[in-house]
Amino acid sequence: MKRQSCISSFVFACQFSFTYILIAITLHFGKVMMLSNEITPFDYLRVVLLTQFGANFISQLIASVTDLTKARVAAENILNVINESAVDMNNLSDEGLRPKINGRLMLKNVEFRYPSRPILPVLKNLTFKVRPGESVAIVGPSGSGKSSVFALLQRMYTPTSGEVLIDNYNVKSINPAYLRRVVVSVGQEPTLFSFTLRENIGYGLPEDEATEEKIIKAAKIANIHDFIVSLPQGYDTEVGEFGAQLSGGQKQRIAIARAMIREPRILLLDEATAALDTASEKAVQVALELASKNCTSIHIAHRLSSIRTVDKIIVLVDGEIAEQGTHQELMEEKGLYYEMNQSEI
DSSP states (O other): OOHHHHHHHHHHHHHHHHHHHHHHHHHHHHHHHHHTTSSOHHHHHHHHHHHHHHHHHHHHHHHHHHHHHHHHHHHHHHHHHSSSSSSSSSSSOSSSSSOOOOOEEEEEEEEEEOOOOOTSSSSEHHHHHEEOOOOEEESSOOOOOOOHHHHHHSSSSSEEEEEEEEETTEGGGGGGGHHHEEEEEEEEOOOOOOOOOHHHHHHHHHHTTTOOHHHHHHHHHTHHHHHHHHSSSSGGGOOGGGGGTSOOHHHHHHHHHHTTTOOOOOEEEEEEETTHHHHHHHHHHHHHHHHTTSSSEEEOOOOGGTTTTTSEEEEETEEEEEEEOHHHOOOOOOOOHHHHHHHHH
């Protein structure tokens, strides 16, 4: 970066000094030649003007060198994207297995590098197991690979090496649409559409499957049913653009209901309470506990107070497991997890 700044500064200085240096040279030698009667005053004036126009043109050409360099780099990036091979997956394909999923997870010697950064490994020989119905939290500093684990479980990416297994089935062998149905994610900032509450919850399933009974059942699991029926229009209430008519906690519980209507076997919770105030967090936490009862749940959390009751906590550092155990066990070890908890106090 420093070298590039020096080059840019040098080019900028050359651009503005070149014109004046060339004109100064022309004026000096032109005066000498005119005094010795080698050229006429008209020739002298013509050369000075032509020199000025030519110097301006050359200085502009020098200035464009940096733009040409940027254009070359941008073109290389575009061509790399065009030439990049597609992920070996068709979301609309009928191919692949549709096994009955109990919720057992296993990452086996997984190494992962993002295609855009093939030199930098995000996950390094990562191995861990999650039993059916177990609640597990993944914590660690930013950039430690937590979100990458979620991306692999949903098969947004394929691991560079190793296996991602669900009930001993490699996720690559499972039908993509079926995988999205049994492995469901709820993020930090849910997306709601400018339609009714009923429609926003029902979008978790195809239209012909989203019955009123399933919508209400999902809303009850998400701890939002009582709030909905208290509204004048109930489930037919418009939420507004991006859910503008709802609070953050209410939007999050609608997103949980939309996830639970699929009856997932694996629930991925990516900092689901991070952007909420204390009161909203408590309401959403109740919803998450209800939602996690009948499925395997994996939590990513920065607010460690929200994951103290999970069955197991995995601490990731630079794509590797630094510690794992229950909240009590890790606090007694007084390692990284203990330090992270102390920093929240």
